[in-house]
Amino acid sequence: MKWLEVMAEQAELHGQRVVAETLGVSRTVVSQVINGRYPGDLGRIQRLVEGAYLNRTVMCPVLGEIRLNECLANQSNTRTTGNPLRIKLYRACRSGCEHSSLDQVQDFKVQGIAGRRNEYDADGTIRRLTIQAGDDKCELIALLKTELKHLGIKYNRVMKERE
Template sequence: MSDWLEVLRKQVASSSQSRVAQELGVSKTMISQVLSGKYPAEPADLRRKVEGHYMDRTVECPVLGIIPIHECEAHQQRPFSATNPQRVRLYRACRAGCLHSKLEATAKAQRGAVQQSDTGLRPYQTDDQIAFCRRMAGDNDRKNVELLERELSRIATQYNLLLWQMQHKESK
């Protein structure tokens, strides 16, 4: 049995199917069918909602930083709206090759305009990243260190990939 199903069962047992369904934004029928093994389709969407809501599974959003996986999917489903700059950045990031996006077809069409400059590289915004880490950590120094370590690891990965690409290009 999957861990997420066990977590779902415990949540239903501690409250009710109605309440859990409401929290996850799905129907009571779906919860009932999944728990009884009679759901006719793959419950991947429900699994991600349970993991995000109750199991603290997160992803690193290029716009918002670390967010629960179910929030990531909710942002992907939103239609374009220029109501505020962050919403525009989210819409573009979800369609511009974000690793967590399920919108690959659209991402390919807009990748160049959103992610790359004339040189094919995006400038690294150090001040923005430091401000983001401070904002996410609040007064928690340990959390700030964790966020900075994650960011440093991400930068190192990108740097090493660039080095590999340069060496590979020279060897041809």
């Protein structure tokens, strides 16, 4: 396993802390992998090492060619508020990207396009915003405020068009 040899070599040269920071894992994970005692997903660690140290790349539908470890980091990112690029990445990683290792594929198409254009999917929006916010309640409140502002803008636009 070349990737494991490379990981051990990098830990020897730079220390386990540096390798852990580069891969986005803990020092404990690095130690367990090197010593053959890691109980988690070795395939994920292999992909991280191949991206970070062996220059393995993938073609991201949003960013173009990126390192595999960056792809995995983008998949695990749930903080998307206020950054259009992060929102695009979040959606791309969860809507069938061939490089995504996420279990669930979510449909981000606008609800009700076929014959129900004026319906707003409040439950779907709340689910999406809750996922984006994670466990951060303040973040969820900020996302909901932004959503309400956008709804107000859309409502005002529709009312002006009716006049």
